[in-house]
Amino acid sequence: MEETDTGTAGQPVASKGAEDHMQCVRCLRDTASKIAEAPDKSHGWELYFCTYCHYSWRNIEPDYITDIGKRDPWGQLDGKDIEAVKTITESEYRTTKEGPGAGNGR
Ligand SMILES: [Zn+2]
Secondary structure, three states: OOOOOOOOOOOOOOOOOOOOOEOOOOOOOOOEEEEEEOOOOOOOOEEEEEOOOOOEEEOOOOHHHHOHHHOOHHHOOOOOOHHHOOOOOHHHHOOOOOOOOOOOOO
């Protein structure tokens, strides 16, 4: 088995079936893999996850999700340096600032 380190964004994922990497439909890197499938063994659906851009999708979603050529270019990350995207920390997310209008009455 080969381990491919594509950068610092990759975090260990529950790696069932991680041995067969596939192309991510969003960032187009070969860093996606199947992480789950229908538990009843019906092959009714499979769930894929990309360890680079953290996108996940199921094979049964519409082609504008699963077909790279039909996806909205606006959301595509191929060629984008997502390492440069700012990570929001929990302290930033949980702001202590009052929301607009708070304490102002009506
Ligand atoms: Zn990706």
